Amino acid sequence: MIVFRYLSREVLLTLSAVSAVLLVIIMSGRFIKYLAQAAQGLLDPGVLLLIISFRIPGFLQLILPLGLFLGILLAYGRLYLESEMTVLSATGMSPQRLFAYSLAPALLVAALTAWLSLSLAPAGVTKVAEILKQQDSMTEFDTLVAGRFQSIKGGNRVTYTEKLSEDRTELSGVFISEKRLGKAGEDRGIAVLVAESGRQQIQPDGSRYLILNNGFRYDGSPGQADYRAIRYDTYGVLLPKPSVDGEISEREAIPTRELLASDNPRHQAELQWRLSIPLLVFVVTLLAVPLSRVNPRQGRFLKLLPAILLYMSYLALLIAARGKLDKGEFVYGLWLVHGLFVLVGVLLLYWENLRLFWAARRARVEVAHG
Template sequence: MIVFRYLSREVLLTLSAVSAVLLVIIMSGRFIKYLAQAAQGMLDPGVLFMIMGFRLPGFLQLILPLGLFLGILLAYGRLYLESEMTVLSATGMSQQRLLGMTMVPALLVALLVAWLSLVLNPLGVARVAQIINQQDALTEFDTLVPGRFQNLRDGSRVTYTEQLSDDRAHLAGVFISEKRLSQDKSKDRGISVLVAEKGRQEVQADGNRYLILENGYRYDGNPGQANYRAIKYDTYGVLLPKPEVSEEITDREAIPTADLFNHAGLRERAELQWRLSLPLLVFIVTLMAVPLSRVNPRQGRFLKLLPAILLYMAYLTILIAGRSALEKGKMPIALGLWPVHGLFLLIGIGLMYWEPLRLKLASRRAEVARG
């Protein structure tokens, strides 16, 4: 029991450290992407951390299996390097018993990954989709930031305001530049520029929103051409387009797992196979990591780290490719992703018994040579 607690603690501590580092790296990259969208006026900066929180289960369901795999390699590699595993082997610790002890923390990780994959991640993806839909319901000026040029309406409009009231109803120092297209959007009719000292938003009884600009100029056309014109105005009203809001969530990752069992579509069945594969992935990578962690103290514990990571990446890549093949109907849906798991299960078993078999054959050859 003491040895079991010691090994489990080493694995779980290394797992936590590795997973934390991977999580920070992945979340930083995703946060930068959302931050860029907020800078462009596509997202409200106030919802960035909320989106990241709901996306956390999706990150963890992929990070934890890799963290466990690397945790076993690093923790047991250190024990081999410091000859602690040699002492344990001398007291009767076999590879099979070591694997059995390692499967206990692996079971805890697998249960956590199953909870994330089957329950939390679909809820998080659905909540993120709802937030994005709510962002689409905002008008262009709800995400406007004073003192910054922002691309709005798919880059066809650039808006700037020096000042913006707290209720976002009054603006000062307004600049709006918009491309003018023909009705069929096939011909560029130049650029329309609006400049105003101040502006305000008005909501009519029918729900339409207007931007009322005061004391400014409107410039239409391309400078230098005959159709270019400049108009001074005291009051100018602009109808703000109503946002197109979709309440329907089409992302299959947001479908509850219980509902996937009742779907007959290839994409939904493939998604179910993927969610069930992640907990199983934990046990198979554990089976591969235990023999791969066995190193010679003279060689160092990082000798097998790169090949082990490549093996893990091959496993995950083939799973993703299999998922894509299931969605496109190139693989029988009844067969699923089980052949991929079976292949790497055989690889894990081969790694488990290869080293003892090699040592046994070498011992017999030595005996024959002496005889």
């Protein structure tokens, strides 16, 4: 029992450290992406942390199996390097028994990933989709920030306002520059609008206009002297709706109970993917235990790269099978991939026994013929 607690503690501590680092890296990348959209006026900066919070379960469901895999490799690799595993082997610790001990932290991680994959992650995706839908319904006027140039429509329009009222109804010192494109997409120069003030006006059909007061409109092409200047008292500008790219699939938000009752191939692929994540935990544990065995002279990181490549191959095959299942072309689903790597794990786990068996058999044959 003491050995079991010691091994479990080492694995869980390493798992926690690795998972925390991976989570920070992934969250940082996503946060930078959302921050860039907020800087462009496509997202309200106030919802960034809320979006990231709802996305954490989706991140963790993929991070935890990898964290457990690396945790076992690093924790047991250190024990082999410091000859602690050699001492345990002398007291009867076989690779099969080590795998049995490793199933306890694996069961804990599998239960957590099952909760995340089947419940929390879809609910989080639903919340993020609602937030992004709300953000997508906002107009350029709703996302303006005083004192900052805002680029939208792929950079074809740049908007600036010097001051903006707290209730976001009145602007002053307005500047708008927009590329003029023909029906075929050809460049027809730019249009520049400047105005002393502006306000938003909502039409009966729901469309919104920015009404500018006391300003000028300049039309022309840069580098040419054919600019046309028009002075106006009142001018209306249609406010386009910004498009927010959230990279969220609609089926990811479907509750698991609805997937169970659906015959749609895409829904079945999503269901198998969610069920595969907890199963992935046990398979990678089976792979990691024999791969963690290292020679003290070789160092603990010798097998780390091949092990990671094996894990990435496993995940890549799962993703490829999921894509085939989406199209109804792969009748065996994701279970064939899991079965293949279970076979690989069993071979690795019993490789030493198989090697000794064949060596002993060869020796008996040589003796028989000697």
